[in-house]
Amino acid sequence: MYLGIEIGGTKLQLGVGAGNSDQLIDLERRDIDSSKGAEGIREQILEAGTLLKSKHDIKAVGYGFGGPVNAATGRVLTSHQVIGWDDFPIVDWTQEKLGLPAVLRNDCDAAALAESRFGAGRSYRTVFYVTVGTGVGGGLVIDGRLFGSRRPSIAEIGHLRPGINAVSKEETIESFSSGRGIENHARKAVEKALRSDDASLKKASQELLEICNQDLNLLSSKIICEESSKNPIAKESLDQAIRILGWGISQMITILSPNIIIVGGGVSLIGEKKFFQPLRNVVEQYVFPPLVGSFEIVEPALGELVVVYGAVALASQK
Numbered sequence: 001m002y003l004g005i006e007i008g009g010t011k012l013q014l015g016v017g018a019g020n021s022d023q024l025i026d027l028e029r030r031d032i033d034s035s036k037g038a039e040g041i042r043e044q045i046l047e048a049g050t051l052l053k054s055k056h057d058i059k060a061v062g063y064g065f066g067g068p069v070n071a072a073t074g075r076v077l078t079s080h081q082v083i084g085w086d087d088f089p090i091v092d093w094t095q096e097k098l099g100l101p102a103v104l105r106n107d108c109d110a111a112a113l114a115e116s117r118f119g120a121g122r123s124y125r126t127v128f129y130v131t132v133g134t135g136v137g138g139g140l141v142i143d144g145r146l147f148g149s150r151r152p153s154i155a156e157i158g159h160l161r162p163g164i165n166a167v168s169k170e171e172t173i174e175s176f177s178s179g180r181g182i183e184n185h186a187r188k189a190v191e192k193a194l195r196s197d198d199a200s201l202k203k204a205s206q207e208l209l210e211i212c213n214q215d216l217n218l219l220s221s222k223i224i225c226e227e228s229s230k231n232p233i234a235k236e237s238l239d240q241a242i243r244i245l246g247w248g249i250s251q252m253i254t255i256l257s258p259n260i261i262i263v264g265g266g267v268s269l270i271g272e273k274k275f276f277q278p279l280r281n282v283v284e285q286y287v288f289p290p291l292v293g294s295f296e297i298v299e300p301a302l303g304e305l306v307v308v309y310g311a312v313a314l315a316s317q318k
Helices: 034-055 090-098 107-118 173-177 179-195 199-211 221-227 232-256 266-270 272-286 306-317
Strands: 002-007 011-017 026-031 060-065 102-106 126-132 136-142 260-264 296-298
Touching (some): 002 034, 002 107, 002 306, 011 034, 026 034, 060 090, 060 107, 090 102, 102 107, 102 306, 107 126, 107 136, 107 260, 107 306, 126 266, 136 173, 136 232, 173 179, 179 221, 179 232, 199 221, 199 232, 221 232, 232 260, 266 272
Parallel strands (some): 126 260, 260 296
Antiparallel strands (some): 002 011, 011 026, 126 136
16 A cells, blocks of 8 residues: 645645545545744654554555645655645655655646546646646646656646746746736736726726625635626626636647546636637647647546645555
């Protein structure tokens, strides 16, 4: 048996399985108290991991970490949500504390592996996975194995610059198309509309302010997506996010020629009509013409345990 661990900003999940399906024989969940930092999470991993190890013959551990990692060295680079993870040698730590070999990838890579082996991509040779949530990440799986395991990063579509005029490292697909990107654009658009002479835009901005109780900080991507069918500011913010994301996916398709593109994450949950249909249209507009019709863009098949399934599969490959 193998132990898969998902480390997020708010949740910690540890599952035990054989690594050849989306089935677990045991699962431990913990809520994360960010005020205790990374050390608090490591204490939880040690407590839950020791418990699971006492119950099962675990041979290796796989991690899906919610942030940038160096898979080749087995080190977490940083976390954007919980302090105390900077340059942490989690693979060596696992060997020392749990007495087990370990393998590390980010959560998007783990999800990509799970979807390619057990989910929407299981019938395809080349799978490109994209997650669109708080950030935008990517993972590439070929013949059931993650590609680029010895590189510092691979398939990170969220860090593509959308066009030659995006000269700042802050101008990325993630900065426009993630949930935070959508929120930032809409908030700026509301502020601009309030200062404009356009009555219709002023009305649209006032409507959004009413929904979030006059506090722009409460204007979430969920509200923006819900209002996009009737509010022009919300619609433009979502349209821009999808167009830039679609442009990025088309570049990846042109270079990698995957059989299937699986798009998950919180933003994708707005559904077929508002998200997937316009996304496919944009990708078809920008992709290399000979590739049109040679790929599918679909939603994921696995649920909230997808990263755990992938982490278990990683451990089994270890």
